[in-house]
Amino acid sequence: MLGTASQVPTRTRGQNGYLLRWDAEGLLFDPGEGAQRQMLLAGVSASDVTRICLTHFHGDHCLGLPGVVQRLSLDHVPHPVDAHFPGSGREYFARLRHASAFYETATLREWPIEAEGEVARGGFGTLSVRRLVHAIDAYGYRLVEPDGRRMLPDRLRERGVTGPAVGRLQRDGTIEVDGRTVRLEEVSEPRRGQRFAFVMDTRLCDGVYALAEGADLLVVEATFLDGDADLAWRYGHLTAGQAARVAAGSGVRTLVLTHFSQRYPEPAAFAEEARRHFDGELVVAADLMRIPVPPKR
Ligand SMILES: [Zn+2]
Secondary structure, eight states, X not given: OOBOBSSSOOSSOOBOBEEEEETTEEEEXXXXXXXXXXXXXXXXXXXXXXXXXXXXXSGGGTTTHHHHHHHHHHTTOOSOEEEEEEGGGHHHHHHHHTSSOOOOOSOEEEEEEOSSEEEEEETTEEEEEEEEOSSSOXXXXXXXXXXXXXXXXXXXXXXXXXXXXXXXXXXXSEEEETTEEEEGGGGEEEEOOOEEEEEOSOOSOHHHHHHHXXXXXXXXXXXXXXXXXXXXHHHTOOBHHHHXXXXXXXXXXXXXXXXXXXXXXXXXXXXXXXXXXXXXXXXXXXXXXXXXXXXXX
């Protein structure tokens, strides 16, 4: 958690910013002002970033981009970095990317989003977006790892599959042992890939549910409390209660609330409200917190 305040930084919270470490990928979401320094404090280097994902172009979600972009070049980050952002904000992206003079050495590839659906696919899985409902174009992100199989040591032993043969079986799907064919399905069980969802500024809408469905880890804005649900609706935001009800109904395992309005001095109120609806792992985010993606089941 690089920053957890909405709109403006406070004494204890920086503007938004989140880094998801996911195998070899480092996805930087919505870097607000100060993201570069928060990365330093969090022990994240520029070369850890492989992808930048913006939900929308309000300042608290993108004003940190110029610093991060220039840092990629300053540090001679060798790998290309892919940037995803709402296509209607191309002009903003162009300005942020070239906000001031610098010597560009890093490769930043731009992937403006024009529609819902898949935006990237790789060894990490599939990254897709859904529309959110905010004052301006906004998208939430969902990252889904491919399903795999978990090997069952007892069954392997029973069938005499050992050592390098296990790897061959995983690769080829079948193997011959003492003249008998062993199939992968006999000695393993399906293991669901991990799922991550990132939902920022939005009213409650279909997109929120679609993104959150079965997420192992959901990072979601909870700008307001239920007592101010009318304000949340008017400004296109969620309450902690709404976020928690979505999480409960969607089978979320770890729920992370963030992007808090500075009108509430006491973060415990968000936890109390969310706890009434959600009984899984609940985190009220604070700056520089590290939250593990729950292990595979
Ligand atoms: Zn915001």
